[in-house]
Amino acid sequence: MKFEKKRASTKQEIPTASMPDIIFMLLLFFMVTTTLREVEVFVNYSLPEAKAIEKIENRRLISYIWVGQDSRIQINDSLVKMEEIQGIMYAKRQSLPNVIVSLRIDKNTDMGYVTDIQQELRKAFCLRINYSANIKI
Amino acid sequence: MIKKKKLPEATIPTSSMADIAFLLLIFFLVATVIDVDSGIGMTLPEFIEDVETVEVPKDRMAALLINETGDVLLDGQPISLFQITATLKPRIQSKIDLPKNKKLIVSLKTDRRTVYNAYIQALDQVKEAFFEVRDEYSNSKFGQKFNDLDETSQNEVKEAVPIIISIAEPEKIK
Numbered sequence: 286m287k288f289e290k291k292r293a294s295t296k297q298e299i300p301t302a303s304m305p306d307i308i309f310m311l312l313l314f315f316m317v318t319t320t321l322r323e324v325e326v327f328v329n330y331s332l333p334e335a336k337a338i339e340k341i342e343n344r345r346l347i348s349y350i351w352v353g354q355d356s357r358i359q360i361n362d363s364l365v366k367m368e369e370i371q372g373i374m375y376a377k378r379q380s381l382p383n384v385i386v387s388l389r390i391d392k393n394t395d396m397g398y399v400t401d402i403q404q405e406l407r408k409a410f411c412l413r414i415n416y417s418a419n420i421k422i
Numbered sequence: 423m424i425k426k427k428k429l430p431e432a433t434i435p436t437s438s439m440a441d442i443a444f445l446l447l448i449f450f451l452v453a454t455v456i457d458v459d460s461g462i463g464m465t466l467p468e469f470i471e472d473v474e475t476v477e478v479p480k481d482r483m484a485a486l487l488i489n490e491t492g493d494v495l496l497d498g499q500p501i502s503l504f505q506i507t508a509t510l511k512p513r514i515q516s517k518i519d520l521p522k523n524k525k526l527i528v529s530l531k532t533d534r535r536t537v538y539n540a541y542i543q544a545l546d547q548v549k550e551a552f553f554e555v556r557d558e559y560s561n562s563k564f565g566q567k568f569n570d571l572d573e574t575s576q577n578e579v580k581e582a583v584p585i586i587i588s589i590a591e592p593e594k595i596k
Binding site for chain 1 (some may be wrong): 439443444446447451453460462463465466468469533534535543545546547549550553589
């Protein structure tokens with residue numbers, strides 16, 4: 286009598302047919318969440334730290350102003366002078382009425398300088414601002 | 423009768439699909455920057471040429487003054503930066519039940535030479551005080567933290583504890 290080894294009749298393969306679908310799902314997720322960096326930042330800055338931080342819900346409303354360690358101001362992708370802020374921001378506000386201005390200011394800047402920028406923003410009617418800060422742990 | 427030639431089955435090879443998708447996936451993984459914009463939100467007052475001054479009763483005001491070395495003065499009393507939250511909290515809480523025009527106003531004033539970081543630290547402390555009072559108030563009233571409330575109750579809490587911070591213009595060079 287011959288003994289035959291019993292073999293499992295099921296296939297021992299992982300079904301890979303749905304793999305592309307899974308990958309595409311992941312891909313779509315990342316494509317949707319990605320925001321490619323639009324502007325190159327020329328100024329060097331390190332943000333202050335704070336605890337009572339709120340997240341800005343609507344990304345599309347944000348417009349940035351950078352102020353670097355050497356007190357240079359950048360809006361969009363160009364360095365601007367203090368006197369130019371009002372005109373630029375006023376134009377921005379006209380195209381986007383409830384713009385939020387995110388101020389990315391280096392932590393060693395003088396307050397007088399910050400206030401001057403704020404005055405310019407007030408003149409341009411950009412009243413919603415946000416002092417960008419990192420979370421203090 | 424002529425038999426039709428059997429056409430070979432036309433298929434697109436899909437075995438490489440996963441690889442293509444993987445490549446794309448890796449590209450987007452690398453290119454993604456999930457940096458959430460976070461910071462301290464404020465609303466600036468409108469720009470008016472000649473400002474008419476309104477007298478505010480003293481007990482309604484908490485005047486914070488930060489000088490260029492980073493020392494803090496609260497209503498004329500020197501105070502450490504980290505005590506601001508603890509000092510302001512009871513003052514905010516005592517005004518929860520008062521009508522809208524009697525809530526606490528925090529006025530933040532700096533010197534022109536004050537470092538921005540010191541200003542943000544102080545502003546952070548003030549905001550922290552307001553947030554903590556809001557949380558405690560909503561906890562006692564709704565049994566939930568402020569952020570977990572629905573919109574109508576959130577507005578109710580906001581009404582009871584409004585965040586009023588006035589950024590005073592810094593003094594001209596002395």
